[in-house]
Amino acid sequence: xxxxxxxxxxxxxxxxxxERDDSVVIMGEDVGNMGGAFRATEGFLARxxxxxxxxxxxAETSIVGIAIGMAVNGMRPIAEIQFADFMFxxxxxxxxxxxxxxxxxxxxxxVPMVMRTPYGAGIHGGLYxxxxxxxxxxxxxxxxxxxxxTPYDAKGLLKSSIRDPDPVMFLEHKRTYRLIxxxxxxDDYTLPIGQADVKREGSDITxxxxxxxxxxxxxxxxxxxxxxxxxxxxxxxxxxxxxxETVLExxxxxxxxxxxxxxxxxxxxxxxxSAILASEAFEYLDGPVMRVASPDIPSxxxxxxxxxxxxxxxxxxxxxxxxxxxx
Amino acid sequence: MPVTVTMPExxxxxxxxxxxxxxxxxxxxxxxxxxxxxxxxxxxxxELPSPATxxxxxxxxxxxxxxxxxxxxxxxxxxxPLESPGPIAAPEPASTETPAPxxxxxxxxxxxxxxRLAEEHGVDLxxxxxTGAGGRITKADVLQAAETRASTPxxxxxxxxxxxxxxxxxxxxxxxxxxxxxxxxxxxxxxVTGLVAIVKTQxxxxxxxxxxxxxxxxxVLQAVARALRSxxxxxxxxxxxxxxxxxxxxxxxxxxxxxxxxxxxxxxxxSLSIPDLARQANTxxxxxxxxxxxxxxxxxxxxxxxxxxxxxxxLSMPLINPPQAAIMTTEAIVKRPVVVADDAIAVxxxxxxxxxxxxxxxxxxxxxxxxGQVKTVLEEITPETRI
Numbered sequence: 001x002x003x004x005x006x007x008x009x010x011x012x013x014x015x016x017x018x019e020r021d022d023s024v025v026i027m028g029e030d031v032g033n034m035g036g037a038f039r040a041t042e043g044f045l046a047r048x049x050x051x052x053x054x055x056x057x058x059a060e061t062s063i064v065g066i067a068i069g070m071a072v073n074g075m076r077p078i079a080e081i082q083f084a085d086f087m088f089x090x091x092x093x094x095x096x097x098x099x100x101x102x103x104x105x106x107x108x109x110x111v112p113m114v115m116r117t118p119y120g121a122g123i124h125g126g127l128y129x130x131x132x133x134x135x136x137x138x139x140x141x142x143x144x145x146x147x148x149x150t151p152y153d154a155k156g157l158l159k160s161s162i163r164d165p166d167p168v169m170f171l172e173h174k175r176t177y178r179l180i181x182x183x184x185x186x187d188d189y190t191l192p193i194g195q196a197d198v199k200r201e202g203s204d205i206t207x208x209x210x211x212x213x214x215x216x217x218x219x220x221x222x223x224x225x226x227x228x229x230x231x232x233x234x235x236x237x238x239x240x241x242x243x244x245e246t247v248l249e250x251x252x253x254x255x256x257x258x259x260x261x262x263x264x265x266x267x268x269x270x271x272x273x274s275a276i277l278a279s280e281a282f283e284y285l286d287g288p289v290m291r292v293a294s295p296d297i298p299s300x301x302x303x304x305x306x307x308x309x310x311x312x313x314x315x316x317x318x319x320x321x322x323x324x325x326x327x
Numbered sequence: 328m329p330v331t332v333t334m335p336e337x338x339x340x341x342x343x344x345x346x347x348x349x350x351x352x353x354x355x356x357x358x359x360x361x362x363x364x365x366x367x368x369x370x371x372x373x374e375l376p377s378p379a380t381x382x383x384x385x386x387x388x389x390x391x392x393x394x395x396x397x398x399x400x401x402x403x404x405x406x407x408p409l410e411s412p413g414p415i416a417a418p419e420p421a422s423t424e425t426p427a428p429x430x431x432x433x434x435x436x437x438x439x440x441x442x443r444l445a446e447e448h449g450v451d452l453x454x455x456x457x458t459g460a461g462g463r464i465t466k467a468d469v470l471q472a473a474e475t476r477a478s479t480p481x482x483x484x485x486x487x488x489x490x491x492x493x494x495x496x497x498x499x500x501x502x503x504x505x506x507x508x509x510x511x512x513x514x515x516x517x518x519v520t521g522l523v524a525i526v527k528t529q530x531x532x533x534x535x536x537x538x539x540x541x542x543x544x545x546x547v548l549q550a551v552a553r554a555l556r557s558x559x560x561x562x563x564x565x566x567x568x569x570x571x572x573x574x575x576x577x578x579x580x581x582x583x584x585x586x587x588x589x590x591x592x593x594x595x596x597x598s599l600s601i602p603d604l605a606r607q608a609n610t611x612x613x614x615x616x617x618x619x620x621x622x623x624x625x626x627x628x629x630x631x632x633x634x635x636x637x638x639x640x641x642l643s644m645p646l647i648n649p650p651q652a653a654i655m656t657t658e659a660i661v662k663r664p665v666v667v668a669d670d671a672i673a674v675x676x677x678x679x680x681x682x683x684x685x686x687x688x689x690x691x692x693x694x695x696x697x698x699g700q701v702k703t704v705l706e707e708i709t710p711e712t713r714i
Contacts, residue, residue, distance in 0.1 A: 255466050282439050284439070284443075285438060285439055285440050286438045286440040286466040326460055327460045327465070
């Protein structure tokens with residue numbers, strides 16, 4: 001096995017699927033000639049040709065709308081939204097068409113498309129290149145929402161997403177692209193959508209998280225371990241469907257839960273998790289369910305110092321863990 | 328200035344005390360160190376010395392009530408300040424004399440998990456000191472309390488709705504037993520026709536000679552003691568992942584009382600004759616019923632015998648009395664048609680022996696072997712057996 005970055009793993013996964021199945025096509029802004037804003041599709045146009053690699057105009061509604069049409073007609077399109085912040089023009093297509101097609105047609109049609117998009121902050125991207133858009137998608141029944149955190153998970157889940165019969169929103173945290181490295185098998189493998197992964201086992205507190213925050217939480221857990229507190233870190237990997245079983249099993253074991261997400265606090269993914277824990281693990285809780293998230297501000301600040309201040313980080317997570325440990 | 332008297336911490340493991348008696352009443356003058364109350368805990372009884380000289384004020388806890396340590400129990404109006412006097416101020420309003428409900432105002436609140444665990448383990452939360460934020464009782468506190476149980480209390484001082492220490496000790500020890508010990512249960516039928524006959528025929532002469540009634544109990548005790556000598560694993564304890572084989576054979580005899588079961592211990596039962604066993608068992612049972620057992624009388628048991636048959640039971644699944652490894656019940660003796668030698672059917676007096684044993688230090692091999700030996704000894708008894 002070779003060590004790869006998240007970006008390399010995604011690139012491998014895309015190439016293997018394009019190779020395996022010629023109904024798989026990639027379409028989006030700059031995916032062809034430029035090789036993608038983050039170089040995820042670099043060299044693809046030359047290798048797979050214009051039929052499979054399609055540069056589009058700067059029009060997200062069209063990118064997703066056309067992908068839906070292709071999917072309904074037997075293709076397996078991968079629509080790339082260059083930055084998650086630009087998903088909103090396509091939101092109508094996603095919510096009103098992609099998510100509802102199967103339901104509306106009584107199962108006659110499905111939309112086997114993937115929408116890939118880089119999300120999240122931490123790269124000084126400012127207003128339009130930093131947003132966390134996962135709850136806007138995870139709130140929509142009919143979609144699947146996947147948010148991997150490691151190269152291995154990214155490749156395995158990407159392949160499952162492409163082969164899935166229904167629309168999958170594949171969220172790639174852009175900060176992890178080159179920051180996170182890990183062993184990735186060269187051969188073909190898939191990971192099931194809807195399964196969380198225990199990234200670190202522990203007995204005192206459970207951290208529920210996903211994306212970049214998995215790594216920050218693991219750092220905080222390491223720090224707490226030196227203080228004698230055993231922290232379990234659960235990488236949700238899939239936000240819709242949610243692997244409730246793993247979440248509840250862990251929290252019932254540790255009796256305390258901290259939810260870490262980069263999105264702003266109010267009505268973020270942690271709100272749903274808190275509600276689930278309150279109703280389904282009430283008699284197992286030995287402390288308040290706590291959240292570490294970004295403040296409710298209209299956008300991620302552009303200045304690096306302010307961005308750092310706004311984002312959750314290992315120190316903030318460790319602080320909350322200490323509070324819970326002492327409770 | 329008012330001085331608040333609190334329930335003292337009399338020993339490390341003691342978390343509450345009962346006011347047995349107030350020795351001073353409101354209005355009585357008190358000297359510092361003079362006894363103001365008698366306090367009973369589940370271990371000891373002691374007199375509480377006054378922390379100050381002054382006039383006895385309000386009694387905050389009624390006689391017979393049990394409160395956790397550090398709970399305010401009385402006010403003494405002291406004319407001699409105990410500590411630095413501080414700034415001179417107007418007399419404090421009376422309301423400050425009533426104690427706060429709890430030191431942090433939230434001691435009565437427990438997390439859902441803590442409540443559930445306390446119920447599961449039979450732990451009384453009012454007896455636990457929390458180690459969490461603001462003195463909160465945590466999951467770890469409950470689990471620890473469930474593990475470290477107090478040893479059998481001797482004195483009891485029950486009061487209103489609260490469970491008295493004897494009942495609580497039984498509850499805790501039996502919960503611990505059921506929770507910690509992997510119980511295995513087995514039963515054997517014993518033909519006690521000979522035993523019934525000897526007790527019947529020798530009853531009178533025995534009472535005249537020995538001064539106590541002859542019952543089945545000393546025979547059972549003797550059979551158990553002999554069998555334990557040849558099955559030492561049954562006379563053991565599982566402690567810290569190792570087996571402790573006990574040299575002495577000290578038999579606990581379960582005695583039913585209205586206020587709760589108690590198990591006095593008959594020491595070195597294997598060295599005693601039937602008359603000795605009868606006498607000593609009789610003494611212990613009488614002491615138990617009269618509530619006169621000393622701490623020594625209830626300690627050091629290595630195996631327990633319980634005559635559940637006295638109440639008519641023919642089958643029991645007893646809980647082991649930790650740290651012992653086994654407990655045996657003798658069930659009711661009933662006449663039954665039994666197939667005897669040469670396939671004849673005879674009316675025999677039959678009794679079941681039920682044994683629960685701890686599967687950690689021993690296996691069925693030893694336990695059933697032990698029970699078989701008890702059976703053999705009992706079945707060998709005839710009216711002619713010399714006692």
